[in-house]
Amino acid sequence: MRTVEFAFKDLKRRKFHTSLTIIALSLCVTAMISTVLIAYNLYLSIPVFATGKLGGSFVNVFSGFATVIAYISILAGAIMAYFFVSANMSERTRDIGITIAIGSSANQALGSFTTQLLFIVLTSCIIGTGAGALLSYFFIALNWENVPSSGLSINSWSIFVVLIIFAAVAFFFGRIPLVKAVKVRPVDALFPYYLRGVSFKSAKSPYAKLGFSFRVAYRTFLRRKKATVSTIFCLSVTLSTAAIAVAGTTVANQTTQSYFRQGVGENVIAIGHVDIVDQYEFFLDKPSQTQEKTTIDYLDPKYTIPDLAITELSNIAGVIKADARLFLEALVSERPKIQIVDQEYVVIGDQRSANAVVFGLDSEQAVNEWFIYGRTLNDEDQYSAILGDSLASNILSSPFVQSIAVFENDFNVVGVSLDPLNLGSVAYLPIETLSKTLNQTSCNFLLLRIDPAMRLHVLGEIDKTLNGTTMQFIELNPHIQKFSGLLQSIWSSFTILSLFFLATAALCLFTHMTLRTIEQESEYGIIRALGAKPRRALTIILVQAIFITLISGTIGTSIGLLVSLAFLIPQPVISTSGIIIMIAWPLLTIGFLCVSSLYPALKIAKKPIASLLSHL
Amino acid sequence: MTFSHSGDGKNSMGEGQTIIRAISLCKEHQVGDLTIQALKGLSLEISDGEFVCIEGPSGAGKTTILNLIGGLDKPTSGDIIVFGYNLNDSNEDFLAAFRCEHVGFVFQSYNLISTLTASENVAFALELAGVSDERIIERPVELLKQVGLSDRANHFPSQLSGGEQQRVAFARALANDPPIMLVDEPTANLDEKTASDIVKILKGLKQKGKTVVVATHDQKIMELADRVLHLRDGSLNE
Numbered sequence: 001m002r003t004v005e006f007a008f009k010d011l012k013r014r015k016f017h018t019s020l021t022i023i024a025l026s027l028c029v030t031a032m033i034s035t036v037l038i039a040y041n042l043y044l045s046i047p048v049f050a051t052g053k054l055g056g057s058f059v060n061v062f063s064g065f066a067t068v069i070a071y072i073s074i075l076a077g078a079i080m081a082y083f084f085v086s087a088n089m090s091e092r093t094r095d096i097g098i099t100i101a102i103g104s105s106a107n108q109a110l111g112s113f114t115t116q117l118l119f120i121v122l123t124s125c126i127i128g129t130g131a132g133a134l135l136s137y138f139f140i141a142l143n144w145e146n147v148p149s150s151g152l153s154i155n156s157w158s159i160f161v162v163l164i165i166f167a168a169v170a171f172f173f174g175r176i177p178l179v180k181a182v183k184v185r186p187v188d189a190l191f192p193y194y195l196r197g198v199s200f201k202s203a204k205s206p207y208a209k210l211g212f213s214f215r216v217a218y219r220t221f222l223r224r225k226k227a228t229v230s231t232i233f234c235l236s237v238t239l240s241t242a243a244i245a246v247a248g249t250t251v252a253n254q255t256t257q258s259y260f261r262q263g264v265g266e267n268v269i270a271i272g273h274v275d276i277v278d279q280y281e282f283f284l285d286k287p288s289q290t291q292e293k294t295t296i297d298y299l300d301p302k303y304t305i306p307d308l309a310i311t312e313l314s315n316i317a318g319v320i321k322a323d324a325r326l327f328l329e330a331l332v333s334e335r336p337k338i339q340i341v342d343q344e345y346v347v348i349g350d351q352r353s354a355n356a357v358v359f360g361l362d363s364e365q366a367v368n369e370w371f372i373y374g375r376t377l378n379d380e381d382q383y384s385a386i387l388g389d390s391l392a393s394n395i396l397s398s399p400f401v402q403s404i405a406v407f408e409n410d411f412n413v414v415g416v417s418l419d420p421l422n423l424g425s426v427a428y429l430p431i432e433t434l435s436k437t438l439n440q441t442s443c444n445f446l447l448l449r450i451d452p453a454m455r456l457h458v459l460g461e462i463d464k465t466l467n468g469t470t471m472q473f474i475e476l477n478p479h480i481q482k483f484s485g486l487l488q489s490i491w492s493s494f495t496i497l498s499l500f501f502l503a504t505a506a507l508c509l510f511t512h513m514t515l516r517t518i519e520q521e522s523e524y525g526i527i528r529a530l531g532a533k534p535r536r537a538l539t540i541i542l543v544q545a546i547f548i549t550l551i552s553g554t555i556g557t558s559i560g561l562l563v564s565l566a567f568l569i570p571q572p573v574i575s576t577s578g579i580i581i582m583i584a585w586p587l588l589t590i591g592f593l594c595v596s597s598l599y600p601a602l603k604i605a606k607k608p609i610a611s612l613l614s615h616l
Numbered sequence: 617m618t619f620s621h622s623g624d625g626k627n628s629m630g631e632g633q634t635i636i637r638a639i640s641l642c643k644e645h646q647v648g649d650l651t652i653q654a655l656k657g658l659s660l661e662i663s664d665g666e667f668v669c670i671e672g673p674s675g676a677g678k679t680t681i682l683n684l685i686g687g688l689d690k691p692t693s694g695d696i697i698v699f700g701y702n703l704n705d706s707n708e709d710f711l712a713a714f715r716c717e718h719v720g721f722v723f724q725s726y727n728l729i730s731t732l733t734a735s736e737n738v739a740f741a742l743e744l745a746g747v748s749d750e751r752i753i754e755r756p757v758e759l760l761k762q763v764g765l766s767d768r769a770n771h772f773p774s775q776l777s778g779g780e781q782q783r784v785a786f787a788r789a790l791a792n793d794p795p796i797m798l799v800d801e802p803t804a805n806l807d808e809k810t811a812s813d814i815v816k817i818l819k820g821l822k823q824k825g826k827t828v829v830v831a832t833h834d835q836k837i838m839e840l841a842d843r844v845l846h847l848r849d850g851s852l853n854e
Contacts, residue, residue: 212743220731526727529688530788531716531744533709610689613727 007115010095020514022124024084025170029128030135032077032162037136039070040155065252068563069245074162076241078169083234085174089117093181106182113181117174124170125163133159213536216527217543220520228548235552236559239589243560247582251564251572253491257484258371258573259418264480265367267455269462271313271446271473273303276327280445283357283422284479298328302470303444309465310446316461318454323367326360326434327445332387332427333405334395349402352395356388357426358406359445360434367449370417374400377414382433385411390424392416407437420483510596517541517600524604525612534605541601542594549590557586635827636662636685636796641694643680643850654680656850657694664795665825667818669838672847678831679724681847682798685829686719687711698796716745720789724801724831726781728773734760734784735769741791759787763817779810786817797821799830803837812836 011018096109221228270280275296282293296303305324314322336349363377370376370386377384385404392399392413399413404427411429419426435441450458462473524537561582565572574582604612643655654677662668670678683689684696687703696703699718703711715721728737738756747755760769763783773781782802789797799818803811815836821828822840830837838844846853 215743216740219736224731522727523729523731526729527740527744528712529686529715529721529723529727530741531712531714533712536712536744608689610683613688613723 007112007119010112011116011119017518018120021084022120022127025081025120025124026127026131028077028080028084029124029163029166030131032073032166033129033132033159034135034139035073036070036158036162037132037155038139039066039073040158041136065248069241070158072241072244074165076237077162078165079234079237081166081170082173083230085117085121085170086177086230089113089174089177092116092178093184096178096181096184110178110182113178114175117171117178121167121170121174125167128166129159129163213539213543217540217547220540221544221547231548232552232555235548235593236556239552239556239586240560240563241556242589243557243586244564246585247557247561247578248564249491250578250581251574253488254575254578255573256487256491260420260483260487261480262369262371263417263419264421264476264483265369265447265449266477266480267450267452268367268476269448269450269458269473270476271448271462271466271471272305272327272444273470274472276303276444277472277474280327281474281479283426284420284476285482298444299438299440304442305444305446305471307442309469309471310443312465313446313448313462316448316458316465318451318458318461319448320451321365321367321449323361323365323447323449324431324443325445325447326431326438326440326443328358329355330358330406330427332356332358332391332395335403335405335410337398337402339401349397354391354395354425356391357422358434359426359428360431361428362431366428367447368417370415370419372415372417374413374415377428377430381414381430383409383411384414384430386415386417386428387413388419388421388424388426389416391427394425407434409433409437510593510599514600517604521604521607521612525609528609529613538598538601538605541604542598545594545598546590549593553586553590557582633664634661635664635699636660636829637695637697638681638684639695639697641681641684641691641696643677643684643689644692653850655684655691658850658852659694660845660852662827662829664827667822667828667840667842668830669841669844670829670831670847671833671838671844672831676847677850678847679800682721682800682829682831685796686721686798687714688721716741717792718794718796720792720794720797722782722785722789722797722799722802724804726773726778726785728781728784728788730773733770733772734765734776734780734787737773737784738788738791741788745792747792755791756787759790760784762790762820763787764813777810779806779813782806782810782814783817786814790821795827797826797828799828799832801831801833803832803834815840 092113096113264284270277272280275294276298279294279296310322310324313319331353332355333353334349334351336347336351339346339348361377363381364379366376372386374386377386385406387396387399387404396402396404396413399416403410403412405411406427406429411427411433417428418424431443448458448462459473459475466473524541527537527540528534565574638658638660641655641658642653645652645654658677658681670681672678680689684691684703685698687698687706690704694704698714701710701714703714706714728734729740732740735756738759739752742752742755756769757766760766763786765780765783765787768776768780768784773784776784782805786802789799802814802818806814811834815834818828818830818837819840830841832838
């Protein structure tokens with residue numbers, strides 16, 4: 001029989017194993033292709049969608065997340081490919097031994113089984129690519145309400161790269177057991193126990209007082225070290241990807257919402273002349289503004305808030321902090337910096353400038369608690385400034401090295417804040433310096449932080465105080481809620497993506513569990529032949545599944561969360577609901593995996609013992 | 617579920633009584649579209665303490681009979697009654713307890729569990745029967761000594777020769793001191809020296825008064841038998 005003919009005949013006759021491996025590998029490719037395509041589309045769409053709605057740093061968080069998810073899905077897919085292919089090809093060791101024993105040359109045997117490997121890998125690539133593209137299309141068509149897109153953008157290069165990585169990994173790692181098997185003496189390869197990868201290093205019995213099924217499962221787990229370690233490795237990577245996707249998205253959602261809440265100020269009331277308050281509202285709601293900005297003279301005396309009014313408003317019971325500001329718009333210019341690098345003068349920056357919202361404030365009284373790179377202003381800062389993220393990135397090359405000029409005064413940049421106001425195009429300067437420069441003695445804008453428990457009383461008192469003046473007040477909380485909805489809608493796209501990846505990974509793992517249980521079929525036959533009831537075999541398989549999933553779950557989830565929290569999301573905020581989600585999802589995943597492992601176990605429990613033993 | 621038999625391996629029914637009764641046993645195997653008749657209306661009776669050999673060419677149905685007596689498989693038709701229990705009507709839980717306490721099975725391909733050492737393979741059968749921890753430690757040592765493998769207790773099946781694995785399989789089958797021993801081709805894959813060790817073990821079983829059913833071609837084993845059954849194409853010729 002010719003090499004190729006034998007290869008296909010052999011594959012055809014291992015119908016169940018071949019189908020299962022092709023399904024598992026196709027699912028890997030599907031998951032990789034669809035995740036990369038969806039992440040790529042998210043990556044493309046979010047900046048387009050978010051420009052004009054979110055500041056630069058917010059957009060960077062989203063895009064960074066999409067990129068990391070895409071890369072990690074490629075890594076996880078490659079590892080799963082390695083795992084399934086090497087597991088499937090390891091089964092051929094005995095057959096290779098037989099073919100060599102009956103006179104086939106090592107090269108003929110290797111050629112025949114390499115043909116099988118190529119067939120499996122190529123078929124999976126074709127099925128997986130088609131299914132992945134189709135799934136991405138449906139995902140985007142059906143779930144893209146939140147992030148409008150012009151349809152699925154297929155990046156052929158990304159598909160090509162994914163396929164090359166997958167095929168290379170699958171082929172390389174699939175060939176390793178074949179090459180090893182060819183080198184094994186036929187007599188060893190034919191030995192029934194050779195295949196099972198039992199570790200002979202320790203024959204010491206594991207002590208456990210936890211019952212029979214536990215002891216048997218523990219022993220198997222410990223002594224099939226190679227198989228156990230590779231399973232745990234594969235599951236850990238898959239689960240860490242899922243952790244980044246599910247828990248990471250949850251934390252990222254809460255964190256970015258918190259950035260926003262703290263940037264705007266929770267339980268804060270803005271007070272000023274009607275025009276000034278309208279202007280502030282305009283800058284705060286810029287993402288949803290449809291009307292043009294009106295031009296006003298911020299320094300007009302009619303906008304001044306009398307000191308007496310500020311004192312009265314500050315003294316209302318329930319007011320925690322009063323933050324009186326000088327609010328205006330101004331041209332903020334970049335000041336290039338000359339530095340000596342390697343004994344050469346290097347100019348950092350240019351002569352860029354932009355119109356921005358400028359606040360003069362007393363740092364001690366500021367109601368904002370921005371997420372900030374660098375530091376906030378303090379009492380000693382006379383010529384220092386905090387810039388919003390967009391302003392800093394638009395006009396400065398190196399914010400902490402350069403300085404800015406406002407009204408002819410130079411200010412060193414000490415902090416860059418994630419600021420939703422005017423989409424991050426904002427500068428905060430010491431009020432004393434700004435007032436002196438502009439010869440302005442009074443403020444035109446007041447922010448009050450209030451005790452939410454005394455909200456109604458405070459609002460009533462403010463109303464009384466402002467009665468008969470041209471001043472008005474607005475609460476900032478409704479604006480925070482509006483913006484939270486926008487963030488929520490973007491992160492929900494990631495959540496759907498992550499759930500999709502989790503489901504695909506779970507399907508792959510189910511296939512893996514099935515293959516592993518089938519591999520041990522004969523041993524469950526022996527256990528039952530010795531007098532174990534079917535449910536005992538079931539318990540042993542379940543305990544093994546719990547062992548493996550618990551260890552992989554712990555490792556995978558920890559790595560996933562660590563990557564999300566330490567590298568992807570700056571200063572993560574973890575709320576109670578976030579903790580619940582982070583605890584619940586690994587438990588659900590582990591539960592699902594354990595339950596899915598019961599299917600092959602149930603099949604074994606129902607199978608006649610004689611039939612199980614015939615696999616020996 | 618528990619069964620009662622005396623500690624010396626004999627059941628409470630008394631020596632000489634029929635303990636295994638097969639009535640018109642038929643067993644069919646489906647191989648693709650083809651139906652293979654492994655047993656064709658076979659009937660037999662085996663008494664307590666009897667040493668019976670079943671001889672016949674490959675594919676005659678020897679292993680199938682052992683599987684049916686041991687409750688590993690069910691007949692397509694007919695009844696198999698052991699100690700008065702019709703195994704054909706019994707559920708899996710009953711059969712599991714029956715195999716654990718009443719039958720010691722020695723498989724042709726040994727069927728040791730690859731991840732357990734020789735000693736653990738023996739202890740495994742004891743653990744299944746729920747015996748005390750003390751006994752689980754003592755009994756394997758005792759049995760492995762009996763089969764001459766005291767020094768190989770901590771070796772895995774893959775580290776043992778075929779003959780040694782066969783002896784571990786005997787030790788495991790004897791772990792719960794079952795009244796019936798079913799032995800499938802025990803010397804088929806062994807050299808003359810190792811085969812004679814196995815014959816000695818079987819002789820010991822006979823002396824102990826166990827009911828032993830052996831599927832074999834080995835003349836030396838057949839010499840031990842009280843009765844030799846000749847199986848041809850699924851039917852018996854005594």
